[in-house]
Amino acid sequence: MQRRVFVTRELPERGLNVIKERFDTEVWGDYAPPPKKVIIEKASKVDALTTLLSDKIDAEVFDAAPNLKIVSQFAVGFDNIDAEEATKRGIYVTNTPGVLTNTTADYAWALLMAAARRVVEADKYVRNQRWKVGWHPAMLQGRDIFGATLGIVGLGRIGAGIAERAKGFNMKVLYHDVVRRPEVEEKLGIKYEELDALLKQSDFVTLNVPLLKSTHHLINEEKLKEMKKTAIIINNARGPVIDEKALYKALKEGWIAGAGLDVFEQEPTPTTNPLLTLDNIVVAPHISSSSFETRSKMSAMVAENLVSFLEGKTPPNLVNKDVVNIRRPGFE
Ligand code: GLV
Numbered sequence: 001m002q003r004r005v006f007v008t009r010e011l012p013e014r015g016l017n018v019i020k021e022r023f024d025t026e027v028w029g030d031y032a033p034p035p036k037k038v039i040i041e042k043a044s045k046v047d048a049l050t051t052l053l054s055d056k057i058d059a060e061v062f063d064a065a066p067n068l069k070i071v072s073q074f075a076v077g078f079d080n081i082d083a084e085e086a087t088k089r090g091i092y093v094t095n096t097p098g099v100l101t102n103t104t105a106d107y108a109w110a111l112l113m114a115a116a117r118r119v120v121e122a123d124k125y126v127r128n129q130r131w132k133v134g135w136h137p138a139m140l141q142g143r144d145i146f147g148a149t150l151g152i153v154g155l156g157r158i159g160a161g162i163a164e165r166a167k168g169f170n171m172k173v174l175y176h177d178v179v180r181r182p183e184v185e186e187k188l189g190i191k192y193e194e195l196d197a198l199l200k201q202s203d204f205v206t207l208n209v210p211l212l213k214s215t216h217h218l219i220n221e222e223k224l225k226e227m228k229k230t231a232i233i234i235n236n237a238r239g240p241v242i243d244e245k246a247l248y249k250a251l252k253e254g255w256i257a258g259a260g261l262d263v264f265e266q267e268p269t270p271t272t273n274p275l276l277t278l279d280n281i282v283v284a285p286h287i288s289s290s291s292f293e294t295r296s297k298m299s300a301m302v303a304e305n306l307v308s309f310l311e312g313k314t315p316p317n318l319v320n321k322d323v324v325n326i327r328r329p330g331f332e
Contacts, residue, residue: 003310004067006042007050008034011074015299022307023048040064048309050074050302054267057081062089070315072305074298075289076100077238079211083320090326094305094317098157099297100289105161107288108206108236111260114282115232116204117142121279143203143230143257145169151202153195153218154209154237155181162206163188174198178214199226204234211238219243224250229257236262236288239269248274251281262288 005023007016009030019025026042028034033054034042043049043065051057053075062068062085070092071081083093114120118140125131125140133139150166152159152175163173163184173190176198185192195218199205205227209215219233219242227233233256235242244265250256258280264273267286275281289295305315314324 003047004045005048005050005306006039006046008039008055009052009074011050011302012296012299014296015301015303018300018303019050019306022303022310036060043068048072048306050306051081053077053080055080057086059085062086062091070094070306070309072302072315074302076104077210078319079238087320087323087326090323092309092315092318092323093320094302094309094315095319096298096301097317099301100294101157101161103291103294104158104236104288105165107262107284108158108162108208108234108260109165111234111236111262111282111284112204112206112232113145115234115258115260115280116145120282143232145171145204147171148203149174149201151175151193151198151205152190153177153198153205153207155184156208156210158237159206159208160184160188162208163190174202177209195223196226199223200228202231203228204232206234207237207241209237209241211240216240217243217246219247221246221249224255227256229254231256232258232260234260236260239264239267244273244275248278251275251278258282262286 002024005019005025007019007025007027009028033052036056039055040061043061047067048070049068050072057071057080059082068091071086073081073093073095076095076097078093078095081093086093122140146169149172152163152173155175155177159175163175166173173188174193175190176193176195180192207219209218217240224246247259251259260282262284263286301317305317308315
């Protein structure tokens with residue numbers, strides 16, 4: 001008998017076709033996510049789920065799903081899944097690391113450059129017919145990137161990818177992380193700093209940490225006040241890493257110069273979010289890994305994780321490694 005899987009959104013074909021070949025597959029066809037009660041109802045009948053970061057997978061889902069053995073997430077971050085609860089129940093959780101590193105690092109740079117050189121403002125300036133004078137020395141002045149200091153908060157794969165790109169801009173690169181990485185320091189010529197020191201010195205700060213209890217509102221009023229008045233902050237990690245209320249004050253009152261955000265405390269962010277009234281901010285709808293190539297590779301990885309588990313192997317991208325000792329019966 002084929003194992004059953006519920007796929008919470010239409011994934012790129014490459015992975016979805018593999019899943020459909022190997023599993024009795026049901027796909028949620030709407031563009032919007034399935035409501036929680038639908039996830040619970042579907043989970044109660046399947047062996048496997050594939051999920052997106054907008055699907056909350058917690059004890060309530062697991063309690064309703066006696067046969068569930070694996071949750072294969074289409075993302076590198078998995079803060080939407082209670083992995084600890086999954087482990088207790090012997091449910092495997094997998095993600096899609098590595099394949100999206102370069103695409104996400106590229107996008108951090110896209111936001112950085114757009115915010116520094118006011119690319120979006122300039123576009124609106126031309127389209128909205130505010131360009132009345134051909135050229136003026138004070139028109140839309142921005143901040144130089146070449147030779148500036150970049151502070152990277154979180155030197156995982158994506159943080160390191162951002163550092164690598166900074167070499168082409170002759171930047172001084174600082175980083176902060178909970179663990180020092182001397183081999184990366186040496187390879188990329190970058191320097192470790194405590195968070196406060198990094199914030200004080202950097203012209204650009206990028207946030208590249210996972211969302212954990214310890215990183216929730218890591219950047220708050222106090223931290224924003226430590227930054228340079230000319231500094232620009234970029235977040236394409238997770239929204240709650242910055243306290244948005246504090247960021248609004250910082251941008252409005254000029255404690256810092258600008259921001260580039262691909263992520264928000266609530267997604268989609270409400271159109272009433274006061275941040276959206278500011279000109280010194282560039283925003284995007286959580287799309288840093290969204291290239292055709294990468295999203296296709298992510299789908300292949302989701303399938304690979306499911307299939308290897310189906311074949312009785314440990315999935316290559318298991319995040320709750322302790323689960324291997326608590327394997328649920330039924331997957332031999
Ligand atoms: C996207 O935010 C991801 O975690 O892959």
